[in-house]
Amino acid sequence: MKEGKTTLAEIKDRCPVRNTVLAGLAEVNPIVIFWMLTGQPVARWQAEEVLGVLSMITEENYSLDTVDVVLYSEKVIVGSRAYISL
Numbered sequence: 001m002k003e004g005k006t007t008l009a010e011i012k013d014r015c016p017v018r019n020t021v022l023a024g025l026a027e028v029n030p031i032v033i034f035w036m037l038t039g040q041p042v043a044r045w046q047a048e049e050v051l052g053v054l055s056m057i058t059e060e061n062y063s064l065d066t067v068d069v070v071l072y073s074e075k076v077i078v079g080s081r082a083y084i085s086l
Contacts, residue, residue: 006062007067008050011058017057019033022053025053026046026050026053027049028046028049028050032046032050033050044071047064047069048063048064051063051064
C-alpha cells in the first residue's frame, strides 16, 4: 500500500456492500472489484467509477489520489506498435 492512501478493502470494511452490488452500481464487471481488492491492475475509468459510487454511498471523498489502486498502463497496443493515449 502506498503511504497515506487507504485500500478498497479498508473502505469495504467500513461500508460492507456486496461486490456484485458495487459492480452493478459502478457499471463494471464484478471481477474488477476482485482485481482492485487483490492489487491487480484495472483501467482508470473502472477505478474512478467504483470510487465514485463508494463516495456517494459513504458520503466520503474517494479518488485515485486517496485510494491505493493499481492501474493499467496508459499505453494502447495497436498491431505491433504501442501508442500512448493522451
